[in-house]
Amino acid sequence: MNEENESITVNKLKNNFSELALSFEKKTDYDEVTVPGEHIFSILEFLKNEPDLAYNFLMDLGVVDYLKYPLKRPERFEVIYNLYSLDKKHRVIIKAPVNGKKSFIESVSSLWSSANWAEREAFDMYGITFKNHPNLRRILNHHEFVGHPLRKDYPIRKRQSLSANDSLMDEMELRLKEKGLK
Amino acid sequence: MGLESFLGDSIITTTIDEVVKWGRKNSLWPMPFGTACCAIEYMSTVSSVFDVSRFGAEVVRFSPRQSDLIIVAGTVSFKQAPILKTIYDQMPEPKWVISMGACASSGGFYDNYCTVQGIDEIIPVDVYIAGCPPRPEAVIDAIIKIQEAIEKQGSEIKEKKGPKMVIGNDEALKERAATK
Numbered sequence: 001m002n003e004e005n006e007s008i009t010v011n012k013l014k015n016n017f018s019e020l021a022l023s024f025e026k027k028t029d030y031d032e033v034t035v036p037g038e039h040i041f042s043i044l045e046f047l048k049n050e051p052d053l054a055y056n057f058l059m060d061l062g063v064v065d066y067l068k069y070p071l072k073r074p075e076r077f078e079v080i081y082n083l084y085s086l087d088k089k090h091r092v093i094i095k096a097p098v099n100g101k102k103s104f105i106e107s108v109s110s111l112w113s114s115a116n117w118a119e120r121e122a123f124d125m126y127g128i129t130f131k132n133h134p135n136l137r138r139i140l141n142h143h144e145f146v147g148h149p150l151r152k153d154y155p156i157r158k159r160q161s162l163s164a165n166d167s168l169m170d171e172m173e174l175r176l177k178e179k180g181l182k
Numbered sequence: 183m184g185l186e187s188f189l190g191d192s193i194i195t196t197t198i199d200e201v202v203k204w205g206r207k208n209s210l211w212p213m214p215f216g217t218a219c220c221a222i223e224y225m226s227t228v229s230s231v232f233d234v235s236r237f238g239a240e241v242v243r244f245s246p247r248q249s250d251l252i253i254v255a256g257t258v259s260f261k262q263a264p265i266l267k268t269i270y271d272q273m274p275e276p277k278w279v280i281s282m283g284a285c286a287s288s289g290g291f292y293d294n295y296c297t298v299q300g301i302d303e304i305i306p307v308d309v310y311i312a313g314c315p316p317r318p319e320a321v322i323d324a325i326i327k328i329q330e331a332i333e334k335q336g337s338e339i340k341e342k343k344g345p346k347m348v349i350g351n352d353e354a355l356k357e358r359a360a361t362k
Contacts (some may be wrong), residue, residue, distance in 0.1 A: 141296070142261045149295045156294055165264045 007031055009053055009092050016046060030091045037079070037096040041106040044094065047083060048111050055083040055092065058108070061118035063126040067100075067152035076100030077128060081108070104129035107136075125150035135174055142166050202337035206250070206276070207329045208238040213249035213273065215266060218256030220283040220315040227318035234318075239325050246272040251328065252305075253321075257285040258298045270305045276338070278331075280324050281307045284314045287355055302362045310359055312350030320349045 006014075010024050010031050020039055025032040035043050047055040060082040066073040075097035084091040098105050107130035109115040119130045120139040127148035130136055138145065142162040147154050176182035185195050214224055227234050234240050243249040246269045258266055270279070281301050284290035287310045289299035301307060308331065309324040327347045334344065346359035 154295070158295055159297075159299075160260060160295070162260050162264055165268070166261065 007090070009033075009047070009090065012050060012053060013043070013046075017043060027093075030093060032093045032095065034095045034097070037075075037098050037105050040079075040081075040094075040096045041108060044081065044083075044108050044111060047092070047094075052088075054085045054087045056112075057084045057086050058082070058112035058114050058118070059084050059091075061115060061122060063098075063122045063128055063150075065126060065150065065152045073097070077103060077126060079105055079122065079128060098128060103127060104131055106131045107133040109133055124148070127151065135171070199337045203332055203335070207332045209241070210237075210239040210251045210278070210325065210328065211241045211243050211249040212239055212251045212253050213243050213246050213269070215252055215254045215269060216256055217254075217258060217262065218283075218285060220255035220286065223315040223318060224253060224255045224282065224321060227321045232318040232322065234322060234325065237322065237325050237329065246270070247274065249273060250276060251278045251280065251325075253280045253282055254286040254301050255282040255315075257290065257292055258301055258304075259296050260298060261296070263298050263304050266301065267304050278308045278328050279305055280321070280328070281310045282321060282324070283311060283316055287312070288358065290314060300358070300362075302358075307346060307359075307362070308344075309347045309349060310355050312348065312352035312355050316350065323349045 005026075010033070013022060013033060017039070020036055020043075023034045025034075047053050058081065060080075062080045062082070064078045064080065066076055066078065077098040077100060079096045079098055081094040081096070082091070083094065096105060103126075105128060107115065107119055109119060109130075110132070116134065117139060119133055120136060122128050123130060123133075123136055124138045124140050125148055137143075141149065143166055144162050144164075145160050147158075149156075173182065186193070189195075214221060216224060226232060228240055228242060239251065246252070250273065252270060252273060254266065270277075279301075281287045285292060285297075286301050287307075289297050293299075298304065309327050311320050311324050313320055324347075327349070331344050331347075346362065348356050348359050
C-alpha cells in the first residue's frame, strides 16, 4: 500500500507504536488492525484520546473462537473492537488475539462505558477474563450455569436448569453507588 | 312439577355444583405469561376483532393471585423457568394452563443450550396449541376446550386433571400430550 492512500488512523498507529507488531488490512471504508493482546489498553486509549482520531464511540465488542477454523490462527480467541468517531466520521476495527489457555485481556470499560456490559457478555459466552473490570460476572446466562456456551467445544444441546432465581441486588447496589445515591 | 311451580318465574332451583361450574366456566381470568411473538397474537385475541370476551375470558390479570388460567405465550428460557414456576404456584386453585405455540409446547426451533424444551417440564399443561404463532381462533378454541373440561367436573377446589388436549393437527404434539 502506498503512503498517500493510508488513512490517518493507520498513519498515527504506525508512528506511535512502531515497536509493536501491528498488521493492517484496508477495507472499503475502514481499516482493520491486528494488535498484540497485551498492549490493547494503551492502543485503544491512544485511539480514543488522540485529538485527530477521537474514537469516542465503542460500537461493538465481539469475540471469535477459532477452535475449529480450517486455517491456522496464532491464538484460539480473537477479541474484536468496533470503533467509530462521531466527530471525525471514521471507523476502525481492532482485533486482538487472545491465548486460549489463559484467555485474559485488559478491560477498556474505563475508556467507554459501553464496554462494561459488552465485556461481561464476552466473559459469559466465551470465558474471556477482562482484567480491571468493575463487575465481571455473567450477564445473559444464569448464575448456576457452568461453562461458556458460545465456545466451539460447548455441546450446543447441553442444557442446565436453574434451581433458584437470579438475584439482581448486587447489581442494583453498584448502580446506586455509581449514581451517588448510596 | 317441582318447587319452581310454587316460587314463580323469578326463582330457579339448581345444585351448587351447577352454579359454581357455570360461574367458573364463564369467567376465566387469564394471566398472560407472554415472552415472545405469541403474546402479540394473544393481544390480538383479546382485541375487538376476535373478542375473547364473548367467552368471558377478557379480564386479563397481570397478577397470578387474581387469575385461574395461565396462558404461556412464548419461549421460556432456563433463566425464566423458576419465574414461571413461582407464578404458577401463586395462582389459587382451581387453575388451568394453556401452552400457546411451538416454543411453549416443545421449545420450538430453539433446540439449544438455553431454552426449556416445553413448559410441561415445569408445570402441568391442560391444552397445547400448535402453531408458530397460532391463530387467535386457535386460542379461543383452547379456551372453549377448557370450558368444556370445567363443565365435566364438579365444584371441587382442586380441579381434576383430565386428558391433555391439543389444538391443531400436529402429530408430534399429540404424542407429547399423550405421554407427558
